[in-house]
Every structure is written in C-alpha cells, then in structure tokens.
Amino acid sequence: MKCFVLLSLLLVFCGSLQAEAELRGSEAHQSEEIPLTDTVTIVDIFLRGHKRTRSKVIFREMTFGKGSRIAKDKLAEEIELTYSALMNTGLFVSVDISHSDTLLGPGKETVTIDIRETWYIYPVPVFSLADRNFNVWWRDQGRSLDRVNIGGKLSYYNFTGRRDRFKLGFTTGYTREYEAGYRLPYLNKAGSLGAEINYEFLRRREQNFATSENQQLFYNNPDEFVYRQTKADLSFTYRRRLYVSHKIDLGYRDATIADTIANVLNPDFFGGGRNSQSFFRIGYRFINDRRDVRNYPWKGTFLQASLEKDGLGITGERSGLTVGVTYRKFWPLNDKYSINTGVAGKLSLIRSKQPFLENRAIGFGNNGVVGYQFYVVDGLDMAIWRFGIRRELFKTNLDLGKLVFIPAFRYIPVRVLLAFQFNQGISNSPFVDESNELNNTLLTGASLGLDVVLFYDMVGSLQYNRNHLGEGGVFLALSLNF
Secondary structure: OHHHHHHHHHHHHHHHHHHHHHHHHHHHHOOOOOOHHHEEEEEEEEEEOOOOOOHHHHHHOOOOOOOOEEEHHHHHHHHHHHHHHHHOOOOEEEEEEEEEEOOOOOOEEEEEEEEEEOOOEEEEEEEEEOOOOHHHHHHOOOOOHHHEEEEEEEEEEOOOOOOOEEEEEEEEEOEEEEEEEEEEOOOOOOOOEEEEEEEEEEEEOEEEEEEEOOEEEEEEOOOOOOEEEEEEEEEEEEOOOOOEEEEEEEEEEEEEEOHHHHHHHOOOOOOOOOOEEEEEEEEEEEEEEOOOOOOOOOOEEEEEEEEEEEOOOOOOOOOEEEEEEEEEEEEEOOOOEEEEEEEEEEEEOOOOOOOHHHOEEEOEOOEOOOOOOOOOEEOOEEEEEEEEEEEEEEEEEEEOHHHOOOHHHOEEEEEEEEEEEEEEEEEEOOOOOOOOOOOOOOEEEEEEEEEEEEOOOEEEEEEEEEEOOOOEEEEEEEEOOO
16 A cells, blocks of 8 residues: 555646646647747637526636647647636537638638537436445335435526536435535636635434444434534635646544444444544645546546545544555547546545544445445545546437426437446445455456446446456446536
C-alpha cells in the first residue's frame, strides 16, 4: 500500500503538470508567434436557441472566445472540445456549432452555436431500492417491497440561468429522509469560484450493523428507528480553466443507533459500545477531467485525488485520515472501437480501527468489481484496476414528434454498444474476522454485455458477469442523471 501512496502522489503531480501545460498551451495557442497566414481569428460568436441560460455561462464553458486566434489545423479540434464541454454541463439536449468566413478579410471567422435546452425542472417521484444494487434486492432480499423508498424530489437545474441547482426532497419507506441543497458554480465575475450547501436528515428501522461471509447483516425493529443521521456540508470550488478544479468540503456528521446494536450486536459500530457519534470533517479534492462524455466516455482522461480528515479534535469521537485516487483513460481505436483502463484506491493514514461504516472498501459507490455485486469487502485500504473495450453496434435519433409535448424530450439520441470489462481488486482488512474470506484476497471478475446510451449520458447495461469463485450470472445496471 505504500507503493499505492507514491502512485497517488505521482498522479496528482502529473495532473498538476498537465493543468499547467494546458494553461501554457492555451496561451501559446493565441500567441503572436503563430504566422497570421496559418491562423483564423474569431471575430464574433452568435448564440441561438437559449432562453434561460445566460450567455456568459455558455461563453465561460467554451474553449475559445471572441477575439481568439486559432491555428487553422486546430479549429476543428477546438470546436469538438467546445461541443463536449457544453454538453457536459447537462444544460442542453443538443449543441450544433458552425463557422464561416466574413467580409472582413481572410482569416476572419464567425462562429454560430445553435442550442436546444433541456428540461430543467424535475419533480421526480422516488422509487428506489435500499440495497446496494438491483441484483442484491432481487435475489438476496426476495424483491421485498419493505426495502423500497418512495417519495419525491424536486431538482431545479439552471435555477437562475447560471447553471445553479436547487433541490428539495422527502422520502419515506425503508428510509425516511429529508434533504435540501443549493449549488452556484459561478460566485465571481470570472466564473472561477463556486459554492454549494447541502443538508440531509434520515432515519430508518433497519440498519446494516456488521459483515459476515462478505454479506451485510441487518438489524430490524418495526416499532422504532434504529439509525438516525444528520449531515450538513458546505463546499467551495476553484476552477480557473475548464478541466481542472479544486474543491474544499467542510462538514458535520451526527448519528445515533439502537442500544441493541451498540451493546449486543456490534459494540465496534461506533467503537467502545457507544450508541452515538458526532464529528466535524474537512476534505480537499483535485479533479482533472478531460473526458468527452462524463457518464460514458469514448476518449479522454479523468484524474481525481482526495485527502479527507474526519474528526477535527472538537468532539473527540472520530479520527480518520484517508487519501484516495482515481485515474481512468479512454482512447478510441477508430469510430467503432474504444479501449479504457484505470486504477482506483484509498489508503487510511490513521491505522487504528475505524467505525464500521467508515471501514468500507470494495462494493460501495463506484468502487465495485464486476462479478461481485452480491459481496461487500471492508477494509482500511483498497486498490482496483480495470480494463475494458467497447464496440459500437449502431446509433440513431428517435423522433417522437407530437407524441411528446415537451420539446426537450422529442428527440432521443440512442447508442447501442457491446462492452467487455476485466476487473481486479484487493482490500487490506486487518480488523475483520476470518469468515470474510474475500478480504485480503485478489478478486478477479469479467463481464460481457450490451450498453444502451440515451440522450447524452443516461446509460443502461445488461451484462453477463463471472468471478474467480466460478460464479456467473446476468446483471442489470443503470446510471441516470436527475
């Protein structure tokens, strides 16, 4: 794991160098050293079709602006990068960029951007599963409706036309949850500073209290709530350029559990048999995101490195320090094939035993290994590497016409791809019992399946997975952005 720390620091350093190279390259791109005969100058940019989004937001997300001098052989590339940047904002259903010369003389170009905005108000009814994924709910939990959350969430994107988001939510069922938040990515005139605030309160009558045989164990009491948590977060973001951002998170956590869990089932849930825990936290995150499509990349790179400190010595009930890194690279072989590879991991710099919910490794969030959807692996440290190849079968645009009364949803771009994945992962778990045989073991899994991409970034996948235990099965995965 010490080697992993060095790798993490190296990736962050390389990411910083890449960011600086981007800045220098961008400045050199418009340098007077480029011969005038080899460049074009963007004399004006015309925006059409945007009704809510402010023009300065669109200009802020472009890789070039009015007055930019661009090498002729780089103009198509700059337009492509701007297209990806605008679509990745999530504000638009489609973006068409064209350019033409002017009457002002050779090398003078105007750019026209035709925009179709997406639907920004999503009063979404909530019907979600309490379990980690659909496959666990379907098989291990017997498709029980008692493990379903129902309710509603209102997400209002582009609330004031500045790419901000306001959200409210209420959920009942397995988990009773209240949440509210507001995000404003452009605090200053330059659009480089942003802020976000979130609040969440939840409680439930069933709680995962331990892991045995790499399966989650649950305690249920239908007469009372056995777990309560309050979360409050304030975040600040600095993003001078399009691709590189720095984020600082400040937060507070307060949680309580039933005495039965604290005293009988797992005294180490919070540690020392305590039935409550509260602490302040601070985190830093560096992101260098150069993917063409963030939810289903075809080319580009993604680097994220983080350092998080849980417990600032104020309450004395929690002390954790974790460094994490994720790096992924995507490159197309041609129009039909694309290869991807990547690594991800975490290292706990404080080596003492951590509370149960803070000791998670493989099987939670984005840290999954294909073929192990029915297992969880706890641990202080974790490392995963991935390889994949995709083959596009076909793509088309569905025109629903008058069947859909909302213009943003009348045209549905559809892509269908054949995808293969190979994953390996391992966790370092010094404090787990011997029944969890997958801990401290190299996990190997592979999958072959069909991916369906709707609009720009909504992905559904039907896969056949197999792991090193010889187990195989068909799995469903969804990634929908609302």
